[in-house]
Structure formats: C-alpha cells, structure tokens
Amino acid sequence: MRIWLLAREHRAMMIVLLVLTSSACLLVAGLPRALQxxxxxxxxxxxxxxxxxxxxxxxxxxxxxxxxxxxxxxEFAARDRLWREALPAPLRRLVSGGHMSAKTHLTPITGTSGHAYLNLGWLSDADRRVTWVAGRPPGAPSAMRYEGRTIPVFEVGVVEEALKEMDLRLGQTKVIGESDCAAAKIVGVFRARDPGDRYWSHNVDVLRVRSLRPLEKHVTALISDAGLSALSGDGRFLTYRWVLPVNAEAAAASAVTDMRTAVAGFGRAVGLRSNGLVHLQTGLPKLLRDFLAALSTAQTVMYLVLGGLLAVAAGVIVLAVHLLAERLEGTLALVRARGGALRQVVAVPAALTGIAVVPAAAAGYALSFLVPGPVPPIVHAGPPLVVLAAIGYAALRPAFVHRLPLRERRDDLVAARPTARRVTLEVLVVVLALAGAYLLRARGLGEATGQDPFLLVMPVALTVAVALVLLRCYPYPLRLAVRLVARSRAAVPFLGLTRAARARPAGVLPVLILLPALGVSVFAAVVSDDVARTQWLASWQRTGAPIKITSDIEIPQDAIERVRTTPGVREVVLAQTGEVQIGYGGERAQAIAVDVAQWRRILHDAPVGLPALTDGVLVSPALRGRDTLEIGWQSRLKLPVRGVVESVPGFFDEGRSLVVPIGVQLRPAVNTLLIDGNAALSELARLVPSGTVTSQDSELAAIRDDPLTSAVRRSFVVVTAALAAYVLIAVVLALLVGAPERARAVSFLRTLGLSDRQARRLTVLEVLPVVLVTAVAGLGLGVLLPYVLGPAVDLSPYAGDLPVDLGG
Incomplete structure (x- = not known):
C-alpha cells in the first residue's frame, strides 16, 4: 500500500495532526523550562x-x-585551603572568593565599668575594603608598662562613627581588658569603600557601633597582619573565622536537596578535620528548607496543571488520529477482506500518523529551546509521550476493529449493556477516589518535603471517577428529555435528543475531553482568585494603613505638619510604638499607643481592623485572662482590659502585645504615622528622613512580584488559554467524528421532507446536550479539586505567608 499516496489524499488531517502535535510538544517542553x-x-x-x-x-x-x-x-591561608578541600561537590561549585578574620569580643575599655567595649579585629582583605580618611593604617605592635607589667600595644584603626559615639580621638591610647590587659593606640580612622556590600554583613561590628545592652557600646578596631603576632586567645575571647561566600547566581533550584545534604556533610567534615575545635556557622540549611517548602508547593500545583494540559493535548491528538482512522476505515476493511495481514492493516494508520507527528514533535521540541531556562527531565519526556500516545492509538484501534476480516457492525444500535465485572470495576474506582479525597482532606499537609505521590494521584483519580459517572449517567436525563419532547408535534427535538441519548461511546468520548480541560481551567481560576484575595489581605496585614511611616526615633512635629500638607494626604493618625513593662517584674510586651477611632476610620474599606477602644487596653491572646493590666511606659498606668485581638495590623501578629489610647501618654513620643491617601512615597521619605515608608500598594506589588508567585500566575494564564483552544478544537473534532453517520441519518430524513434549517437544528440538538452535561461536570470537578486539595497544599509562600483558604 502506498503510504505517501494516502498521506496526500488525507493531507488536511495530516496538517491538523502536525499543528496539534507541534503546539502540544512546544507547550509541554517549553513551559517546564520557563518554570524552572x-x-x-x-x-x-x-x-x-x-x-x-x-x-x-x-x-x-x-x-x-x-x-x-x-x-x-x-597559617590562616593553610586552614582556608583545608576547608575548601573538604567542600562537597555541590558546594564547591557555589563557593567563590572569601575572607578570613580574627576578632576578640566583649573586650572592655578599662575603667568604663563595662559600658564601652573596644574589640580587636583582623580582616584578611581590609586594605581592599576600607579607605583611610585620617591618620594611617595600623602597623606592628609595641609594648608599654602598665601597673607594673609589660603589656602589648596594638596599633588600631576605628570607623569614623566610633569617634563620636564612643568619645575616641586619633592618637589616643586605651587600655583594654580586665585580667589580661592590653593597649590599643588609635592611629587611623577609616570608612567603608562600599558600605552596602554584602561583605559587611559578616563584619558589621567593624563598620558600626552597636549596643548589645542598654548603656553599652561595642566597636571592633582593625589591626594589621603584624598585630596577629601579639593576639592570643589566652585571657580574652578570641574567634577565628574563614568565610566561604555562596554565589547565589550559581545555585540551581533542582539541586536544593543536594545542597542541604552537602552542607550537613561539610559541617561533619570540618569537625572531624579539627578534632571538634572548629564548627560550621551558617543559616543556609534553613534558607534552603524554607525555599524547598515553597518550591514543593509550586511544583505540585504546576504538575497538576501541566499534567492536565498534557492529558487534554494528548486527548485532542488522539481524537484527530481517530478521525483519520475513520476515514481510512473503508480502505483498511478492503485490504483485510482481500487477505491482508493484520500487521499490514495496523502499519498503515501507524505509519501515516508517524509521518505527521514525529516531525511535528521534533519541531515543537526544538522550538522549546528558544524558551530561556534550564532543561528539566520532563522537557525530554513530554514530546515522546505525545508521539507514543498518537502512534499507539493509531496502531491499537485498527488492531481491535479489524482483528477479524469482514466483521459486520451496525452503528445505529445502542451500545450493549456493560458486564457485571466492568460495572464492579467502575464502582470500585469511584469509591476509591472518594475515599482518597476524604483521606487527603483528613490528613492535611504532609510533613515530608518534596513531591507527595498521593497528592499528585488524587486529581487523576477524581477525574477518572467523574468521567465514569458521566459516561454511565448522562443518557438518563436525556431520555427524560426525550419523553417530554415526545408529546409535542415537532420531530426535530425528539430525533436530536434521541440520537444524543443513543450515542455510541466512541461518539461521546471526544466530548469528554471537555472534562479535564474545564476541570483544570476552573481549578486554576479558583486557585488564582484565592491566592490574589489572600495577597490583598496580607498586604493590609503588613502595613495596617494605606501608607505607614515608622521611625526608630521620635518624628519632629514640624515634619508631621509637612506630611499633613503633602498633596495626596487626606488624614494622618499619630502613634507611638515601644516595649513596655508589665507589672513590676521582668515581663515585657510590645505596645502601640494610637487613637483607635481615627485608625478605624482610615481602614474603612480594608479587610483588617480593630474593635472600638475609647479607654482601657486591647491585649493579644498571650495576655488573655486579665481584668486589668498595669504597665510601665513613661509612667505607671493601670488600665482595664477591653478585649482580645489576634493581631494588630501592620505591627504585631504573635507574642505579647497591646493597644492603648494615645491619650493615656503624658507626652506621646510619636514615632509612627498612619496615613490615608495616595501621596508619593519618595516625597514622604524626603520629609521624614529617619523614617521607613511603606504602603499597602507597594507591599502588594512586592508579594506579587515574587518569582515563584509570578511563575504560578503566568503558567495559569498560559495553560488556561491553551486549554480553551483545545476545547474548541475538541468540539470541532467531535462534530467531524460523527459527521458520516449524521450525514446518512440526515439523507434519510431529507426524503421525508427535512429542511436545511431543521438539519442544522438536528445537529445542534444531537451534540449540544452532551457538551452541556460534560461542561457542568467539568465545572463541578474544577470546583471540587480545590476543596479536596486545599488542606494538603500550602500556598502561604505565595500569599504573604498567610494561609490560603483554598476552595473555602
């Protein structure tokens, strides 16, 4: 049999297969790259x-x-090489650069009663990190006599800020330490070349004067390489550090699990190589664990959506193959009747399908590499699955239909009653799906990170269960409709609904592609809506007002007045935040003093708020059960408890906290402004230089601009659009699949006087009921999936860390 002649004869269907396959392979191979x-x-x-x-x-x-x-x-460099050699391969690729340091800590300045601390620090690359603005870089240490002993004198350099904050002077010599004293001679003053460099996160004690306790000030002064010769841990707190920076740009999400394992292994290796004297300090495991939890959720949702897209795309392609096979039916029957072997009959449609889908799949796969991003395994697996589904169906269908030559069939008969074994199997599938859905909701979130097979299987099981129920039950409402229209004199409704009720399974299955397509689309829409609503709520929870200005110090009155007169500002609510003492013991709580009535007024349209409060205090659940509360804040206040609030929007959401009227303060030290309006944030930041300006809109934008959140949202849009296109194609193919049988029926009815208009109505009535029933079932499935999966999917990383009530 001439395959190319058949391909030219059926070139229209070949082109349809080519377009469907290439687009499907582009989607299933390109979307994972973009997501990765x-x-x-x-x-x-x-x-x-x-x-x-x-x-x-x-x-x-x-x-x-x-x-x-x-x-x-x-000696430091030798240890550095030792630690780098111990790095596991997943970390060795990430680590680049680094520095070493030696620092003392809690080194008091003698005679300050523990209120001032001048620590000594050596940085291996200080010459590249600082600029000397006064004096000179430190040199070699010397010695001096102090209280009858000879003590070392370190030449040190201090940051500019320390001169004012700690009352230090260039050229001054300070004795440091208690039992083992030393002296520090200030010979230079420096500033950081790039204060915003991440490097200073490790050495903030060198760059800033810090207050670890009230009335205490700490700073670390720099010494030279030569100063290391006199620096000892005998008699003072001394720590050596080797910092191995992690290059974030070199990290890959697919290797997060390996990175976590490698960090744990590196920690053990460091301990073994140093006999337990050295340990690893890093927060990387927690960062990776938190990211892995968010990534797992994103991947789970995306697997569900992309799996539905792949199933629908493969189903539409199979429909196109089915239509091609029906058009080859007469040719294959003739070949089989003339003694053709079954393998010849199977090879013809399989070869024709392969001619169309294999080049198309290769083209779609090649085009997917235009999408930037890494290549996960599904990129390579998706296109072969599509090809196998198409060619496999093209080979299996004729093998079943033409297994016996000249087998006569009547297409106008209702399908045979299913066997008891088949009914039992279908009932078992439905029962197992419902039981699985119940168990999934009862179990809730799984403890293990990574993909949850049970969670991934359940949507498939529910879809299959709904499809089985639909296949078995859809004829019954149609038969009821047939009985109702049988009483009228119009023949077209009766004939159309009768043909729809008696449709063969092969005629119904094409329309069932609507089921997963609509289910996935509605699922994506529900998830997107719930996440968007929770993001909006989270943005208000973070700010507590349309615009908020917070400051570590009191905001001057003239600055407040300038804010009031700024264009776009409608109302300004004054507030003071701080830590208060509860009772006379050591119990502390975070507090805010504010006019609650004014605050409630600017939150009129917000999803957050506080109960009314004119006197007394509102407390957090941690302070529940008290009738009155005595606090120390500027003065001693004894206030009745007027209510319990779970959180204070924009300020406190856990721990001990309370809200008091601002009028109870003797003189409120305003450090927070709650603003109603749409003023420019940059202008407000200029008016209050000490303040941090945030807004509900900026917080919402920050939540939505998160890469994982954006990826999920964009994927939902692309998948929904693709599914809409596939639904339209499926409906068209469904019409074409039943076209020959429909044409024969219409030709017979034409002899009885059926008009063209009535023929069109007959076609609509034959197809529309099944489409409507399937659409309703698909919508129900889409609404059911979020309800079932909601307790087992944590979408809070995409909604400002607030729990998303999925399907609630």
Whole structure:
C-alpha cells in the first residue's frame, strides 16, 4: 500500500495532526523550562535577600589556649585551603572568593565599668575594603608598662562613627581588658569603600557601633597582619573565622536537596578535620528548607496543571488520529477482506500518523529551546509521550476493529449493556477516589518535603471517577428529555435528543475531553482568585494603613505638619510604638499607643481592623485572662482590659502585645504615622528622613512580584488559554467524528421532507446536550479539586505567608 499516496489524499488531517502535535510538544517542553527558570530566579533572590552571614558558610574556631593561636597570615591561608578541600561537590561549585578574620569580643575599655567595649579585629582583605580618611593604617605592635607589667600595644584603626559615639580621638591610647590587659593606640580612622556590600554583613561590628545592652557600646578596631603576632586567645575571647561566600547566581533550584545534604556533610567534615575545635556557622540549611517548602508547593500545583494540559493535548491528538482512522476505515476493511495481514492493516494508520507527528514533535521540541531556562527531565519526556500516545492509538484501534476480516457492525444500535465485572470495576474506582479525597482532606499537609505521590494521584483519580459517572449517567436525563419532547408535534427535538441519548461511546468520548480541560481551567481560576484575595489581605496585614511611616526615633512635629500638607494626604493618625513593662517584674510586651477611632476610620474599606477602644487596653491572646493590666511606659498606668485581638495590623501578629489610647501618654513620643491617601512615597521619605515608608500598594506589588508567585500566575494564564483552544478544537473534532453517520441519518430524513434549517437544528440538538452535561461536570470537578486539595497544599509562600483558604 502506498503510504505517501494516502498521506496526500488525507493531507488536511495530516496538517491538523502536525499543528496539534507541534503546539502540544512546544507547550509541554517549553513551559517546564520557563518554570524552572522562575524557580532558579526565586532561589537566587532568596539567597541574595538574606544577610550574607546566614547565606554564606563560615568556619569558626573559638580560641581558648595559646597552643591554638595563629600568628601569621600563611597559617590562616593553610586552614582556608583545608576547608575548601573538604567542600562537597555541590558546594564547591557555589563557593567563590572569601575572607578570613580574627576578632576578640566583649573586650572592655578599662575603667568604663563595662559600658564601652573596644574589640580587636583582623580582616584578611581590609586594605581592599576600607579607605583611610585620617591618620594611617595600623602597623606592628609595641609594648608599654602598665601597673607594673609589660603589656602589648596594638596599633588600631576605628570607623569614623566610633569617634563620636564612643568619645575616641586619633592618637589616643586605651587600655583594654580586665585580667589580661592590653593597649590599643588609635592611629587611623577609616570608612567603608562600599558600605552596602554584602561583605559587611559578616563584619558589621567593624563598620558600626552597636549596643548589645542598654548603656553599652561595642566597636571592633582593625589591626594589621603584624598585630596577629601579639593576639592570643589566652585571657580574652578570641574567634577565628574563614568565610566561604555562596554565589547565589550559581545555585540551581533542582539541586536544593543536594545542597542541604552537602552542607550537613561539610559541617561533619570540618569537625572531624579539627578534632571538634572548629564548627560550621551558617543559616543556609534553613534558607534552603524554607525555599524547598515553597518550591514543593509550586511544583505540585504546576504538575497538576501541566499534567492536565498534557492529558487534554494528548486527548485532542488522539481524537484527530481517530478521525483519520475513520476515514481510512473503508480502505483498511478492503485490504483485510482481500487477505491482508493484520500487521499490514495496523502499519498503515501507524505509519501515516508517524509521518505527521514525529516531525511535528521534533519541531515543537526544538522550538522549546528558544524558551530561556534550564532543561528539566520532563522537557525530554513530554514530546515522546505525545508521539507514543498518537502512534499507539493509531496502531491499537485498527488492531481491535479489524482483528477479524469482514466483521459486520451496525452503528445505529445502542451500545450493549456493560458486564457485571466492568460495572464492579467502575464502582470500585469511584469509591476509591472518594475515599482518597476524604483521606487527603483528613490528613492535611504532609510533613515530608518534596513531591507527595498521593497528592499528585488524587486529581487523576477524581477525574477518572467523574468521567465514569458521566459516561454511565448522562443518557438518563436525556431520555427524560426525550419523553417530554415526545408529546409535542415537532420531530426535530425528539430525533436530536434521541440520537444524543443513543450515542455510541466512541461518539461521546471526544466530548469528554471537555472534562479535564474545564476541570483544570476552573481549578486554576479558583486557585488564582484565592491566592490574589489572600495577597490583598496580607498586604493590609503588613502595613495596617494605606501608607505607614515608622521611625526608630521620635518624628519632629514640624515634619508631621509637612506630611499633613503633602498633596495626596487626606488624614494622618499619630502613634507611638515601644516595649513596655508589665507589672513590676521582668515581663515585657510590645505596645502601640494610637487613637483607635481615627485608625478605624482610615481602614474603612480594608479587610483588617480593630474593635472600638475609647479607654482601657486591647491585649493579644498571650495576655488573655486579665481584668486589668498595669504597665510601665513613661509612667505607671493601670488600665482595664477591653478585649482580645489576634493581631494588630501592620505591627504585631504573635507574642505579647497591646493597644492603648494615645491619650493615656503624658507626652506621646510619636514615632509612627498612619496615613490615608495616595501621596508619593519618595516625597514622604524626603520629609521624614529617619523614617521607613511603606504602603499597602507597594507591599502588594512586592508579594506579587515574587518569582515563584509570578511563575504560578503566568503558567495559569498560559495553560488556561491553551486549554480553551483545545476545547474548541475538541468540539470541532467531535462534530467531524460523527459527521458520516449524521450525514446518512440526515439523507434519510431529507426524503421525508427535512429542511436545511431543521438539519442544522438536528445537529445542534444531537451534540449540544452532551457538551452541556460534560461542561457542568467539568465545572463541578474544577470546583471540587480545590476543596479536596486545599488542606494538603500550602500556598502561604505565595500569599504573604498567610494561609490560603483554598476552595473555602
């Protein structure tokens, strides 16, 4: 048989197969690449946004004895090479650069009663990180007599801020330490070349004067390489550190699990190579664990959506193959009747389908590489699955239909009654799907990270169950409709509905593609709507007002007046936040003093708020059960408890907190402004230089611009659009599949006087009921899936860390 002649004869169907296959392969291979790129971008952003001291790997050694001292740079460099050799392969690819340090801590300035601390610090790359603005870089240490002893004198350099904050002067010598004293001579003053560099996250003690406790000030002064010779851990707290920075851009989301394992292995290796004297300091495992939880949810949702898209695309392609096979029916029957072998009959449609789908799949697969992003395994697996589904159906259908030559069939008969075994199997599938849905809701979130097979299987099981119920039950409402229209004199409704009720399974199955298509589309729409609604709520929870200005110090009155007169500002509510003492013991709580009535007024349209409060105090659940509350805040206040609030929008959502009227303060030290309006944030930041300006709109944009959130939202849009196109194609193919049988019926009816208009109505009535029933079932499935999957899918990482009531 001439395959190419048949291909030219059926070129229209071949072109349809080619277009459907190439587009399907482009989608199933291109979307995963785009998603993986979004996952990688999200990981890069998370690691970059985290402080370097958490994201990087720091090998630390606490020095307590002279035998563990390191006095030369080369000794530090030798240890650095040792730690880098111990890095597992997944981490070795990520680590680039680094620095070493030696720092003392809690080194008091003698005579300050523990209120001032001047620590000594050596940084291996200080010459590249700082600029000396006064004096000179430190040199070699010397010695001096102090209280009858000879003590070392370190030449040090301090940051500019320390001169004012700690009352230090260039050229001054300070004695430091208590039992083992030393002296620090200030010979230089520096500033950071790039204060915003992530490097300073590890060395903020060098760049800033810090207050670890009230009335205490700490700063670390720089010493030279030569100063290491006199620096010892005997008699003071000394720590050596080797910082191995993690290059966020080199990290891949697909390797997160390997990275977590590698960090744990590196920690063990460091301990073994140093006999337990050295340990690994890093927050990388927690960062990766949090990211993996968000990634797992994104991948689960995407697998469900992409799996539905792949199933629908393959189903539409199979429909096109079915239509091609029906057009070859007469030719294949003739070949089989003339003694053709079954393998010849099977080879013809399989070869024709292969001619169309194999080049199309290759083209779609090749085009997917135009989409930027890594290549996950599904990129390679998707197109072969589509090809196998098409060619497999093209081979199996004629093998079943033409297994016996000259087998006569009547297409106008109702399908045979299903066997008891088949009915039992279908009932079992439905019962198992319902039981699985119940167990999934009862179980809730799984504890293990990664993909949950039970969660991935359940949507498929529910779809199959709904399809089985639909296949068995759809004729009954149609037969009822037939009885109703049989009483009228019009013949077209009776004939159309009768043919729809008596449709063969082969005529109904094409329309059932609507079921997963609509189910996935509605599922995506429901998830998108619930996440968007929760994102909006989270943005209000984070700000507590349309615009909020917070400051660490009191905001001057003249600045408040300028804010009031700024264009776009409608109302300004004053507030003071701080920590208060509860009773006379050590119990503390976070508090905000504010005019609650004014605050409620600017939150009139917001989804968050507080109960009315004119006097007394509102407390958090941690302070529940008290009739009155005595607090120390500027003065001693004894206030009645007027209610319990789960959270204070924009301020407190856990722990001990309370809200009091601002009028109870003797003189409110306003450090927070709650603003109603749409003023420019940059202008407000200029008016209050000490403040941090946020808005509900900016918080909402930040939540929505997260790479993982954006990837999920864009994927939903693309998949929904693709499914809509496939639904239209499926309906058209469904009409074409039943066209020959419909044409014969219409030709017979034409002899009885059927007009063209009536013929069109007959076609609509034959197809429309099944489409409507399937559409209703698909919509129901789409609404059911979020309800079933909701308790087992944590979408809070995409909604500002608020739980999403999926399908609720």
């Amino acid at each position: 790129a979004s996952y990688d971008e999200a990981l890069h952003r998370k690691l970059t946004a985290a402080p370097a001291e958490l994201a990087d790997l720091t090998v630390a050694q606490e020095v307590r004895a002279r035998e563990h001292d390191l006095h030369e740079r080369r």
